[in-house]
Amino acid sequence: MTSIKVLAPMAGITDAKFCLKMIPAGFDMVTLGGYNIDKETIDAGEKILLRGRSEFEISEEDYFEVINNQARKIKEKWNGLVSVNLRSITPDPVIEISKIKEIDVVEVNAHCRQREIIDTGCGQALLQKPDFLEEFVSDVVKKSQSKVSVKIRANSEGADDLKIAKSIESAGANFIHVDAMKPGVNHADFNIISQISKEVNIFLIGNNSIVNIESARKMLNMGANGISIARAAMNGLDGFDLSKI
Numbered sequence: 001m002t003s004i005k006v007l008a009p010m011a012g013i014t015d016a017k018f019c020l021k022m023i024p025a026g027f028d029m030v031t032l033g034g035y036n037i038d039k040e041t042i043d044a045g046e047k048i049l050l051r052g053r054s055e056f057e058i059s060e061e062d063y064f065e066v067i068n069n070q071a072r073k074i075k076e077k078w079n080g081l082v083s084v085n086l087r088s089i090t091p092d093p094v095i096e097i098s099k100i101k102e103i104d105v106v107e108v109n110a111h112c113r114q115r116e117i118i119d120t121g122c123g124q125a126l127l128q129k130p131d132f133l134e135e136f137v138s139d140v141v142k143k144s145q146s147k148v149s150v151k152i153r154a155n156s157e158g159a160d161d162l163k164i165a166k167s168i169e170s171a172g173a174n175f176i177h178v179d180a181m182k183p184g185v186n187h188a189d190f191n192i193i194s195q196i197s198k199e200v201n202i203f204l205i206g207n208n209s210i211v212n213i214e215s216a217r218k219m220l221n222m223g224a225n226g227i228s229i230a231r232a233a234m235n236g237l238d239g240f241d242l243s244k245i
């Protein structure tokens with residue numbers, strides 16, 4: 001497996017314009033979204049907006065067209081991989097998005113920790129129900145016309161990261177995308193990346209606090225097959241040359 005460099009999702013920021021701006025830095029895959037794509041998560045997103053946090057605001061009627069347009073804008077100019085991070089309480093809207101020709105990967109968001117999203121049973125709440133998550137992902141995998149990724153947050157209270165990783169693999173996902181966040185430290189939890197890489201054989205994208213060559217190489221040395229970057233992209237990578245990883 002070759003290592004890949006992924007632009008991680010940032011709701012309200014990673015639209016086609018932002019992705020196209022970042023691609024020349026050396027990304028192999030860019031992630032649009034996260035988008036809320038069913039009534040429950042769209043309502044939750046509206047509440048999040050009201051308390052001032054940025055989200056992509058789309059209606060249930062428009063989400064397919066909005067994502068289609070964003071993906072098309074990228075593919076008109078670039079031949080790399082386009083992923084889209086999605087929040088939904090059922091698999092069907094995710095399967096629907098997988099039909100978009102310009103989307104290479106649909107990413108199930110089992111990561112979001114915004115209270116309003118968790119209250120719908122989506123995002124990080126999915127980590128508390130590995131069996132349900134496995135069924136959900138399995139359904140997406142069976143019917144998806146794109147590859148399937150699942151984004152998780154490590155070290156979420158009460159969650160068993162290794163069990164979750166196994167569930168995602170059993171469900172047949174192509175990628176597991178791990179935000180190796182560890183409360184109280186300002187670097188990634190490389191130990192959890194190493195443990196997950198030993199537990200599963202699917203393509204592991206390691207994420208969190210990758211800001212330079214050293215942190216990127218460390219993530220790969222600890223067992224990740226690829227890396228993803230979010231916040232460092234917001235400041236234009238600040239001299240971090242992805243081609244040197």
Ligand SMILES: Cc1cc2nc3c(=O)[nH]c(=O)nc-3n(C[C@H](O)[C@H](O)[C@H](O)COP(=O)(O)O)c2cc1C
Pocket residue numbers: 008009010011013033034035085109111112151179207208209210228229230231232
């Ligand atoms: C403003 C902002 C919005 C984010 N939105 C999403 C999102 O919609 N979906 C998601 O899976 N992760 C989201 N994330 C998390 C990032 O993708 C990434 O996992 C996290 O920031 C850690 O990586 P980093 O240290 O490279 O920033 C967001 C992060 C930021 C800073």
